[in-house]
Structures are given as C-alpha cells and as structure tokens.
Amino acid sequence: MTIVDIRPHLREWAMPHVLCAGCAHGIVGRAFLVATDRAGIDPDRMVVVAGIGCSSRLVGYLDFCTLHATHGRAPAFATGVKLARPELTVAVFSGDGDGLAIGGNHLIHAARRNIDLTVVLFNNEIYGMTGGQVAPTTQRGAIASTTPRGNTEPAFDSVALMIGAGASFVARASASEPFTLERIFTEALTHRGFAFVEVLSDCPTYFGRYNRLGDGPEMLAWLTRQDSRVAEPLAAKRVVDHLPIPEAPPGLDLGVLHREERPVFTGRRSG
Amino acid sequence: MKQSRLIQGNEACALGAVAAGCRFYAGYPITPSSEIAEYMARHLPEEDGVFVQMEDEISSLGAVIGASFAGARAMTATSGPGFSLMQEHIGYAVMAEAPCVIVDVMRAGPSTGRPTSPSQGDVMAARWGTHGDHPAIVLTPASVTEIFELTVRAFELAETLRMPVIVLYDEVLGHTRETVELPPRVEIAGRRTPRVAPTEFRPKEAGPDGVPPLPAFGDGYRFHVTGLTHDERGFPTDEAEVAGRLIRRLHAKVEAHRDDIVEVETLLCDDADIVIFAFGIVARAAKEAVMVARAQGLRVGLLRPRTIWPFPDREVAKITAGASVVLVAEMNLGQVVREVERAVAGNARVEGLFRADGEAIDPEEILQALAPDLEGAAR
Amino acid sequence: MSARGVVLAGVGGQGVVLASAVLAEAALQSGFEVKQSEVHGMAQRGGAVVSHIRYGDTVASPIVPLATADVLAGFEWAEALRWLPYLAPGGALVVDARRIVPPGACRDHRRWGVPYPPLDPTSIAGRTGAVVLIDATGIAGTLGNVKAANSVVMGAVSRFLDLSDAAWEKAIARFVPPRTVDLNIEAFHAGQQAETLDPADIPELGLDPLPERHYHIDVNEAWCKDCGICPSICPEFCLALDDAHRLVVVDEEACTGCRLCEVLCPDFAIRIVTPVGAQGGAR
Numbered sequence: 001m002t003i004v005d006i007r008p009h010l011r012e013w014a015m016p017h018v019l020c021a022g023c024a025h026g027i028v029g030r031a032f033l034v035a036t037d038r039a040g041i042d043p044d045r046m047v048v049v050a051g052i053g054c055s056s057r058l059v060g061y062l063d064f065c066t067l068h069a070t071h072g073r074a075p076a077f078a079t080g081v082k083l084a085r086p087e088l089t090v091a092v093f094s095g096d097g098d099g100l101a102i103g104g105n106h107l108i109h110a111a112r113r114n115i116d117l118t119v120v121l122f123n124n125e126i127y128g129m130t131g132g133q134v135a136p137t138t139q140r141g142a143i144a145s146t147t148p149r150g151n152t153e154p155a156f157d158s159v160a161l162m163i164g165a166g167a168s169f170v171a172r173a174s175a176s177e178p179f180t181l182e183r184i185f186t187e188a189l190t191h192r193g194f195a196f197v198e199v200l201s202d203c204p205t206y207f208g209r210y211n212r213l214g215d216g217p218e219m220l221a222w223l224t225r226q227d228s229r230v231a232e233p234l235a236a237k238r239v240v241d242h243l244p245i246p247e248a249p250p251g252l253d254l255g256v257l258h259r260e261e262r263p264v265f266t267g268r269r270s271g
Numbered sequence: 272m273k274q275s276r277l278i279q280g281n282e283a284c285a286l287g288a289v290a291a292g293c294r295f296y297a298g299y300p301i302t303p304s305s306e307i308a309e310y311m312a313r314h315l316p317e318e319d320g321v322f323v324q325m326e327d328e329i330s331s332l333g334a335v336i337g338a339s340f341a342g343a344r345a346m347t348a349t350s351g352p353g354f355s356l357m358q359e360h361i362g363y364a365v366m367a368e369a370p371c372v373i374v375d376v377m378r379a380g381p382s383t384g385r386p387t388s389p390s391q392g393d394v395m396a397a398r399w400g401t402h403g404d405h406p407a408i409v410l411t412p413a414s415v416t417e418i419f420e421l422t423v424r425a426f427e428l429a430e431t432l433r434m435p436v437i438v439l440y441d442e443v444l445g446h447t448r449e450t451v452e453l454p455p456r457v458e459i460a461g462r463r464t465p466r467v468a469p470t471e472f473r474p475k476e477a478g479p480d481g482v483p484p485l486p487a488f489g490d491g492y493r494f495h496v497t498g499l500t501h502d503e504r505g506f507p508t509d510e511a512e513v514a515g516r517l518i519r520r521l522h523a524k525v526e527a528h529r530d531d532i533v534e535v536e537t538l539l540c541d542d543a544d545i546v547i548f549a550f551g552i553v554a555r556a557a558k559e560a561v562m563v564a565r566a567q568g569l570r571v572g573l574l575r576p577r578t579i580w581p582f583p584d585r586e587v588a589k590i591t592a593g594a595s596v597v598l599v600a601e602m603n604l605g606q607v608v609r610e611v612e613r614a615v616a617g618n619a620r621v622e623g624l625f626r627a628d629g630e631a632i633d634p635e636e637i638l639q640a641l642a643p644d645l646e647g648a649a650r
Numbered sequence: 651m652s653a654r655g656v657v658l659a660g661v662g663g664q665g666v667v668l669a670s671a672v673l674a675e676a677a678l679q680s681g682f683e684v685k686q687s688e689v690h691g692m693a694q695r696g697g698a699v700v701s702h703i704r705y706g707d708t709v710a711s712p713i714v715p716l717a718t719a720d721v722l723a724g725f726e727w728a729e730a731l732r733w734l735p736y737l738a739p740g741g742a743l744v745v746d747a748r749r750i751v752p753p754g755a756c757r758d759h760r761r762w763g764v765p766y767p768p769l770d771p772t773s774i775a776g777r778t779g780a781v782v783l784i785d786a787t788g789i790a791g792t793l794g795n796v797k798a799a800n801s802v803v804m805g806a807v808s809r810f811l812d813l814s815d816a817a818w819e820k821a822i823a824r825f826v827p828p829r830t831v832d833l834n835i836e837a838f839h840a841g842q843q844a845e846t847l848d849p850a851d852i853p854e855l856g857l858d859p860l861p862e863r864h865y866h867i868d869v870n871e872a873w874c875k876d877c878g879i880c881p882s883i884c885p886e887f888c889l890a891l892d893d894a895h896r897l898v899v900v901d902e903e904a905c906t907g908c909r910l911c912e913v914l915c916p917d918f919a920i921r922i923v924t925p926v927g928a929q930g931g932a933r
Contacts, residue, residue, distance in 0.1 A: 003909070010918060011495075014506055015873050019916065022877035026916030044491050049337065060495050060506060061918075065488040067340060068497035069333065070363050076330030080337025080345070081488060083321045084295050088341065088489045106333075109326040178913035204877075217882035220914065267321035 006033040009043065011063050018057055022204040022216020024175035024223065025122055029058045031178045032091075032120065035185030036064075041089050049078040051103055053095035054129050055122035055201070072103020075110040078117050083267040089189065091118040096137040097127045100156050104136075111165035111194050113265035118188045118195040121158055124203040132206030143210040158198045163258045168193035170258040174200040176223040177254075184256060193264050200252065275452045280444045281348075283415045283451060284374055285310035287422030288346050290457045293372070294320035295345035297334035299327050299353060302386040303442040304376035307348040328353035332360035336369040340496060342487025344426055344461075348374035350442075352383060354393055354400070361435050362401035363498045365521060368433035368475075368483065370462055372425045375437060376445040379629035388629030389441035391551060391602035397437050398580045404518055406525040408532055409437040409580035411550040415449035421577060427459035428532060432524055433482050439579065441602065443552045443631050465492060474505040475517070481524030525581060534577040535586045539565060543572030544648040545641060546594045546619075548587065548611050550576050552631055553600050559634035564641070569648040571641065579607065587614035596644045600624040600632055653706030654811065655714035659733040660725025661750050662699055665800035668825055669723075670701035672804060675821035676813045677705035685712035698729060721810045722778075723803050725786075726750050727769050740779040742810040743771075746786035746803055747847060769849055782806050784844040790837050795830065798837035805841020815839075865905040866923040869897060873919040880911035880920060 010033070019025050036046055046064040050056035052071035059066040065088075069077040074092045082090040099107050099121045110117060126144055127133040134144035136156040143150060162170045169191040171184045181199065188195035202208060202219040213222050278286070285307045288296070296311040298304075312322045321338070325331040331347045338345040349357060354375045364371050377393045379385035393400075397409045408428055410421040418440060425436040465472050465484040474494040477483040486492035499507040500514040508514060525532065538561055540546055545564075549557040554575040564571035574590050574597075576583050591597050597619050599608040608623040615621055624640040626632050641648075656673060660666040667688055674686040688701035702714045714736055722737040724730020724745040737743060747769065767773075771781045786802035801822060808818055819835050826834045867888060876897050881889045886904040889911060891897060905922070912920045 005921065006918065007921070013504075015870075016875070016917060016919075017873075021875035022879060022916065024916055026918060027914055030913065030915070030918060043493060045489050047341075047488050060497070063493055065340075065493055066495045067337065067488075068495065068499065069336075070359055070498060073329060073333040073360070076325065076333030077337035079323065079325070079330070080295065080297060080334035080339070081341045082337075083323055083334070084338035084341035084343040084345070085487070085489050105326050106330050109330070176914075216877040216879045216916070220879060220883070267323045268319070269316045 004034045004037045006030055006037070009033045009037065009063050011061050014061050017061050019054055020128075020203075020205045022219065023054065023128075024201045024216070024220060025055050025058055025124075027175045027178055028055075028120070028122060028181060028199050028201055029062065031181035032185050033062065034182045035189055036089075038182070038186045039189045041189065045088050047078075047081050047088050047090045048093060049074045049081065049090065050093040051095065051098035052129070053098045053127070054124075054203075055093050055095040055120075056098060057129075059093050072098050072101070073106055074098070075103065075106040075117065075119065079110060079113075079115055082115055082117060086116075086266060086268075089118075090116070091120065091189070094119060094121050095128075096121065096123040096125065096156075096158075097135045100136045100158055100161075108161065108165040111162050111167040111196065114166060114168050114193045114262055115265045116192055116194070118185075118191070119197070120185070121196065121198045122201045123158065123198055124201045124207060125155075126203045126207040128203045128206055132203070132210060142207070145206070145210070158196075159253070159257055162196040166194070166262075167196045167258070168260050168262050169195035169256070171196070171256040172198045172200070172252060172254050174223050174254060175202065176200075176220045180254075187256065191259070193262065275450060277448050277450050278415060279306060280415045280418045280440065280447050280449075281306035281376065282310050283419040283453070284348065284422050284438065284445075285314070286453055287419035287457075288372065288426065289314060289318060289320075290419070290453070290455060291344065291423040291426035291459050292461075293344045293346050293426060294318060295335065295338035295343040296320070296347065297323045297325050297331045297338070297345070298347045298349065299325055299331050301328070301350045301353045303378055303445050304348045304350045304353075304374065306445070307374060307376075328356040329359060332357045332364070332371070332373065335371045336360060336364055336367070339369045339371050340488050342490070344370070344430065346372035346374065346426075348376065350376045350378045350386070351380045351390075351393060354396060358396070358400040358402075361437075362403060362405060364435035365401070365405040366403075366498045366500075367496050368485070368521075369435070369496075370429040370433050370485070371435050372422065372429050373435055373437045374422070375439050377439065377441040379627070385629040387442065389443040389552060389602060389631055390627065390629060391441060391553065392606070392627060393439065394579060394601070394603065395606045397439050404522070406434070406522045407437065407580040408432070408434065408525065409439050409578070411439050411576060411579045412444070413440075413551050413554045413575060413577075415444070415447055416451045416453070417577070418444065419451065419453050423457045423459060430462045431460050431482065432528060433462065433485055434521075434525070437580075439551070441552050464490075469493065473503045475501060476503040477520060477524065480527050481520050529581055532578055533581055533583045533586065535583045535590070536575045536577060537590055538573040538575070540572030540574055540590050540594075542570050543594055544570045545596045545598060545644055546572050546574050546591045547598045547600060547637065547641075548574050548576075548607070549600045550579055550607070553602060556632050556634045557600055557637055560637035560641070563634060563638060564645070564648070569645055571648055582610045582614070584610070584614035587611055588616065588618070591615055591619050594619045596648075597621045598624060598637070598641060600637055600640070602632060603627050653704050653709045655719040655736075655738075656703045656721045656723065656807065656811070657714055657719045657733050657736045658701045658703070658723045658725070659729040660699055661729060664699070664725040664750075665797065666699045666701055666725055669725075669800040669804050670703055671825050672801075672818070672821045673703050673807070674705070675824055676817040677703070679817040679820050680813050682706055683709045685709045687712035698732070700729075700733060721807050723807045725800065725803055728767055731767055731774070734774060734777060737778060739777075742780045742782065742807075743774075743778045744782045744784070744803060744806045744810075746799060747783050748785065748787040748799075771849060780810070781846070782809070782844075783847045783849065784841065785847060786841065786844075789840050789844060793833060793837050793840065795833055798830065798834050801826070801834040801837035802841035802844065805838040806844060808838070808842055863907060863924060865902070865907040867899045867902050867905055867911070868921040868923050869899060870919045870921075873917045874915075875917050875919075877916065879914055879916065883910050883914055885910065
C-alpha cells in the first residue's frame with residue numbers, strides 16, 4: 001500500500017483548521033483524503049457536501065468542490081449535485097446531531113433511494129459547535145450541558161437505522177483506527193450505491209470534560225474501547241461517584257456490516 | 272414555432288421552465304402547485320433532465336441548490352406551508368448565491384389554511400420570510416401566458432444575478448386554463464463563468480455589477496461554498512468589514528440591476544384620478560373594474576406590477592403623481608398597501624381593499640370600494 | 651520403532667515443502683506410518699517455511715514435540731537457528747551454508763531486517779550432535795540447477811535416517827518435475843557424500859544489510875495544536891510535550907517511520923519524511 005501524502009489535497013491557505021486540540025475529527029478527514037487518493041478519484045470531480053457542526057466544518061479544508069450546506073440537509077444538497085451531474089463522486093460529511101436529529105429524514109430517504117453517495121457520519125455523542133448539548137447518539141447516563149443529571153434517553157444505532165432504510169453499504173469504524181478507516185472509506189467511495197460509514201469520533205472539549213474521559217490522547221484510547229471486541233463500558237471508566245451510574249453500553253460492532261448490490265437511483269430514464 | 276393551445280397556469284409554469292432550459296426539478300406534493308411537479312415528472316426525462324420527488328420542501332430546495340452548483344438550471348414549486356419550509360434554503364441560496372427558481376402558488380393561510388383556495392398572503396413572506404438581511408426578486412404574473420413569460424424571466428434573472436428568484440401567483444391562476452401561444456424554446460442569458468485559471472479563481476470576487484462568475488462543480492474549479500458569512504475566497508470570516516462588504520454586495524447587485532428587474536404594466540393611468548394598484552389575479556378583476564368605470568366616463572386606471580420585489584416604488588410614485596386616490600386591492604389583510612403608501616408618500620390618498628377568506632376579489636367589489644371616490648373621478 | 655522426527659526449515663522458494671513431501675514418501679515407501687505438517691510463515695517468496703515430518707510404526711501427532719527432532723535440516727542458517735529448540739539433544743543439524751535474510755524479520759525497524767546471526771556452528775556447540783554444513787546451493791549449481799539444492803540437503807539428511815536409497819529415489823521421482831528426476835537423484839547422492847565445510851572457508855555472508863533509514867519528523871508548527879496525541883502513541887518516544895505543553899521532537903534518531911503520529915494527528919500537522927536519496931525513500 002503506497003503512502004499517500006495528503007497535503008496536496010488540503011487547502012493549505014485555510015489551515016490550521018478550526019477544530020479543537022485533540023478532536024479526532026481531523027484523523028477521520030485525513031483517512032478520507034487518503035481514500036480518495038487510493039480510489040483514484042480526480043479531485044476536480046470530487047464533491048464533498050457537509051451540514052452544520054464541527055465535522056461539517058472540516059470540508060472547507062479539503063481541496064475538492066466543497067459545499068457547506070445547512071444543518072442536516074447535506075444529503076439533500078448532495079442528491080441534487082449527484083443527480084444533476086452523475087459523473088461526479090459525491091460524499092457527505094455529517095455529525096450525529098446533523099445527520100440523525102435535524103437531518104434524519106434526509107438521511108433515510110437518501111439511503112432508501114440508494115443514490116450513489118458516500119455519507120460519513122462523525123459520531124462524537126455530543127453537539128460540539130453549540131457547546132456540548134445532548135445528541136441522539138449520547139449514551140444513556142452520559143452528561144451533556146442539557147442533561148446535567150445524565151442522559152435519560154436511549155441512543156440511536158445509526159447502522160441499524162441505515163440498514164433498515166436501505167443503504168447498500170453500511171460500515172462503522174473508529175477514529176482510533178486510521179488504517180482501517182482508510183480501507184473502509186476506499187471501499188465506500190468505490191461502492192456503487194448509497195454507502196454509509198459511521199465513524200466513532202470524540203469531543204474532548206465537551207463530552208470528554210463533562211464525563212471525565214480525559215483529553216485527546218485519553219479519548220482516543222476510550223474510543224478503542226467502544227469496539228465490541230474490546231468493549232469496556234463507559235461506566236467502568238467513569239469515576240463520578242455523585243452522578244448516576246450510566247447504563248453500560250453494549251459495545252459497538254465495527255467493520256463493514258452490510259453490503260448488497262441493488263439498483264441505484266439516478267433520476268434519469270437510462271439508469 | 273408557436274402553438275396555440277388551452278393550458279393551465281401551472282402547466283404554463285412548467286413549460287416556461289423547460290423552455291428556459293430548466294433541467295432539474297425537485298419538489299414535494301402540495302396543493303395547489305402539484306401539477307407543476309407532475310408535468311416536470313412527465314417531460315423532464317425527455318429533455319435528459321432530472322425530476323426527483325423529495326421527502327419534504329426543505330430537501331427539495333436543497334437538492335435544487337445542489338443541482339445548481341453542479342451546473343443545472345433548477346427549480347422547485349410549492350405552496351404556503353411548503354414555502355415556509357423553504358425559507359431556510361431561500362436564505363442559503365441568497366448567501367451562497369445559488370441561481371434557482373422557486374414557484375409559490377399561494378393558497379389561503381396561515382398554516383394549512385384552505386389548501387384549494389387562493390390568497391395573496393405570502394407576498395411579505397416572499398420578501399422577508401427567511402431570516403437576516405437579504406435581497407429578494409419576486410415576480411407576479413397575472414395570466415397563464417404571463418406565468419410562462421415570467422417563469423422564463425425568473426430563470427434569466429436567477430442565472431445572471433446568481434440568486435433565488437421567486438415566481439408568485441395564486442391558486443386561481445394556477446388552475447386557470449387559457450388559450451396561449453407559447454414557444455417551445457426561449458434563449459436566455461445564462462450564468463457567467465470565470466475567465467481566470469482555477470488557481471487564480473476567487474469564487475466570491477464580483478465584477479463591477481456585483482455578480483461573481485460561477486463555474487459548475489466538476490469543471491476544474493475546486494471551490495468552497497458556504498452559508499456562513501464569507502470572504503472573496505468563499506471562506507468563512509469573522510471580520511466585520513468583510514461581512515459587511517458581502518451583505519452589502521448581495522443587495523447592491525440587485526440594486527445595480529433594479530431597473531432591468533422591475534417591470535410594471537399600466538392601463539389608462541395617464542389621466543387617471545384613481546389608480547388601482549393590484550397584482551396577480553386581482554389585477555384581472557381590477558382591469559375589468561377599470562373598463563366598467565371608463566365606460567361610465569370615470570378616470571380610473573390600473574397599475575400592475577409584474578415585479579413585486581424589489582418594490583416598484585419609483586414607478587408607483589411617478590404613475591400616481593397625478594392621481595388623488597390610489598386603491599390597493601389585495602387578497603390579504605393589507606401587506607403591499609404599506610409599500611404603496613411609502614411610495615406615494617402622501618401625494619395621494621391610499622385606500623385598501625382587502626380580503627383574506629380564501630375567495631377572489633371580483634370587479635364589483637372593487638367598484639364598490641371606489642364608490643365614495645368615483646364622484647371625484649367623474650370631473 | 652518409536653517415531654522419528656525431522657524438522658525442515660527454510661524460506662519460501664527453497665523447495666522445503668517439496669523436500670518434506672519426498673521425505674514423507676520415502677518413509678511411506680519403507681512401510682512406516684507417516685504424518686507431516688507444514689507451516690508457511692508468509693505466503694510469499696522469501697517468507698519462513700517450516701515442515702514437520704514424523705514417521706514410525708505408529709504416529710499420533712504430526713507435530714514434532716520440542717527437543718525431540720532427530721534431524722533438523724536448515725535450508726538457511728538463520729532459519730535453522732530459529733528452529734533449533736526442536737532438535738533433540740544430540741540430534742543432527744544439516745545446514746545449507748547459503749544465507750538469505752527473510753524479509754519479514756524486522757526486529758530492527760530502521761533497517762527492516764534482523765541483525766543476521768554469524769554463521770558460526772561453535773555458537774551452538776553442545777546443543778546439537780553432528781553438524782553438517784554444506785554448500786548445497788553451490789553443489790546443485792555445479793550439477794546444473796540450483797533448484798536441486800533441496801535434494802542435496804535431503805541427501806545429507808538421509809545419512810541420519812534409516813531409509814533405503816531405493817525408497818528415497820522412488821520418492822524423488824514421484825515428486826520432482828519429470829525432466830529433473832535424474833538431476834535431483836544425482837543431487838541427493840551428492841548431498842550424501844558432501845563434506846562438512848569448515849566455517850572458516852565460507853566466504854563472509856554476501857548479504858547487504860539495508861542501510862539504516864533515517865526519518866525526518868516534519869511538524870508543521872503553525873497547524874499543530876499541541877494536543878498530546880502523538881507523544882502518547884509514539885512507540886519510540888520520539889515526540890514529547892515540553893514544560894510549556896508545546897510539542898517537541900525529542901529523538902528523531904529513534905524514529906522507525908511507523909507513521910502512527912502522522913495518521914493519528916488530527917491537525918494534518920505531521921509528515922514522516924524519508925530524506926531524498928535514502929534507500930526506499932518514501933517520498
């Protein structure tokens with residue numbers, strides 16, 4: 001496997017990026033750039049659409065055509081781009097609040113249509129850009145600025161949602177495993193149809209601080225433990241005696257979890 | 272070759288779009304605009320275009336904007352409740368400068384209201400519905416033929432000025448059938464593309480007319496688009512000076528083309544003592560009222576804006592300069608009347624005839640409203 | 651007869667698997683029960699390959715237990731050393747003096763190669779019985795095809811096993827390519843008769859160790875946010891945060907080019923650069 005230098009794929013004039021120190025989103029962005037290179041995609045024909053939130057801000061630094069759209073609506077914008085110009089490779093960067101709360105409707109319908117998009121959903125269990133509010137993916141019991149006594153709602157399983165909605169490629173990966181990310185992104189980008197990759201990422205600034213999970217380095221290690229193969233529940237990690245003990249998450253399955261061939265929606269008479 | 276045929280207003284809208292080169296339509300079913308989508312679904316594929324029915328109106332306009340950046344002339348159509356949902360992306364299209372056309376076939380509101388009844392209650396929503404300081408171009412056709420013409424015109428303005436343009440008419444017009452002669456194709460000016468090399472390209476650097484050139488995604492220009500306030504590189508900025516420059520330019524580009532954008536039609540206004548100001552379907556009733564009044568020797572004229580936003584204030588001031596009364600008839604509880612008052616600036620008495628019950632204003636109502644003033648007009 | 655055990659070890663491409671098939675067949679021809687098991691360390695040319703053969707009146711397991719092999723045949727010196735623990739005290743060691751560095755052995759990251767052990771049978775004195783050091787590859791080359799080196803080795807191995815020449819020859823004829831049967835049988839007999847070399851007569855290993863690679867840890871300070879991830883994951887402790895919590899490269903010499911810091915840097919701030927001109931220069 002050749003080593004890919006990603007700097008030519010960055011808008012160096014815009015760097016450094018706005019994300020916090022230790023936020024793993026950049027690791028994901030880097031792996032994505034490697035994958036576009038490995039997949040042999042012409043940068044002139046690569047479009048990355050994003051919603052609103054920390055992860056979505058990343059696209060501004062990628063030297064492709066980048067469309068920083070509105071909160072949750074990136075799949076809709078991407079649908080327009082792809083249908084209007086099918087020869088373009090179109091990807092979506094979305095966060096967990098962006099993609100699963102305000103934009104859930106657009107996500108499931110893009111999956112249902114099996115339109116040829118690659119959606120990367122950064123799951124850091126929190127709204128980072130707005131200051132650490134609870135997200136649809138926040139584990140039960142976890143602290144957020146709007147769940148000061150611990151989250152009482154169950155978390156979304158985006159992979160199950162996407163398989164149910166009809167996505168023809170569904171994977172989950174972790175920012176703590178960049179080489180696996182590179183491989184899965186390459187497969188997702190070359191998959192014909194709707195490809196969905198949930199990436200477990202982190203937010204040291206809010207989720208890490210509220211839940212006493214440490215900074216960037218510690219949270220990377222914590223991410224590794226979300227993997228069902230090595231799952232160590234959040235509860236075991238937390239040392240917060242005065243707070244309710246969170247329900248132990250079951251650990252998440254990682255890897256390419258679903259793959260099928262089915263007709264791709266093009267909106268045109270000739271598929 | 273023009274063809275004479277009997278068609279519905281909504282169909283004329285779709286025909287106008289296709290004739291203007293629209294090759295992308297995304298929409299969501301809603302009465303009374305659905306015929307536009309149905310026509311597009313039938314005919315766009317024949318033109319190698321794309322029709323897609325989206326999951327809601329928010330995504331419909333989102334997809335339209337995406338298609339627009341991919342180089343397509345793109346539109347959507349809706350009605351009141353859907354128009355509310357589209358406000359988010361109307362603002363985005365303004366900020367990101369995405370050429371696109373939005374058709375609002377007005378029905379009685381607020382909320383779900385009377386889906387099958389007409390209204391002109393969205394005229395301020397079309398101007399101010401989305402948040403923030405933004406310009407607006409809104410065209411108000413008054414006949415089936417004019418729906419075709421102004422839809423074509425909307426595409427030309429959207430493409431050349433890089434912004435959303437709204438075509439605003441009501442349920443009655445949308446469902447009115449008239450005999451029309453329409454050309455299958457209309458050549459319009461399109462968007463300007465950059466003349467500099469990709470490495471030199473600054474996506475939000477405008478020429479003297481305030482409109483930046485716009486390449487399509489995939490044409491070799493790799494650029495960033497955002498709804499955040501941004502600089503000339505298209506990149507987000509927090510500098511007040513840069514932010515102010517952007518927002519002022521968005522308005523200035525419309526102002527610079529204002530005289531080209533604003534169109535009004537007058538009927539017998541030269542000697543009129545009473546000028547009726549009406550747009551859309553109400554202008555049809557007003558025209559009838561003018562003819563009845565003139566038959567009685569009364570000096571009544573009609574001022575009908577084909578462009579409601581930017582508001583034709585200079586035209587209103589000039590045309591009503593010799594009048595003593597201006598009657599504003601609109602199917603709402605008084606939205607445009609204030610704009611007319613502002614334009615008339617006290618030089619004439621401005622009266623309003625308002626109706627918001629989902630029924631159209633008829634000529635008799637207008638004549639009744641004029642009755643107290645007709646004596647003066649008879650002199 | 652209690653089961654006899656033979657371990658054949660070499661690297662991919664040396665014919666270890668074929669040689670073990672020949673031995674197994676020869677034992678079978680001699681009326682023994684045979685069990686054979688081979689392990690391909692890497693499924694590629696050059697990777698380590700080992701094969702266990704056990705034969706006797708009854709044989710249960712195909713794996714030769716540790717320290718019980720009657721013969722260990724090393725088709726390659728370093729591989730012979732690697733499997734030495736399997737050889738019974740007093741067992742025979744047969745080794746081809748030709749040396750090959752297995753590519754996967756990379757205890758020294760910077761050179762991506764093991765420090766190759768010196769070819770010195772005295773270094774294992776007391777741990778083996780007879781040591782037969784032969785230039786199998788050279789002998790096979792003289793006979794016309796270096797590929798027959800495995801038959802030369804097996805000839806040397808046959809000295810320590812109680813299998814008839816007829817059985818060996820039949821087995822060779824069965825497994826080697828038809829046109830090379832005579833050559834391989836000739837090579838086998840040459841191996842039976844080959845004299846043990848004096849290590850002093852063996853030329854210094856014609857092996858070019860890979861030059862040390864030096865890596866430059868290119869940190870873009872303007873992009874780095876001193877988050878502390880790279881110091882926490884660098885296996886060689888090349889990076890650290892100083893007292894002011896600023897990232898510093900403290901030991902670039904120790905960098906092995908693993909690139910963990912590069913791929914786990916969220917700020918695109920690190921590149922591992924191999925200086926131009928260095929062997930295998932990455933960029």
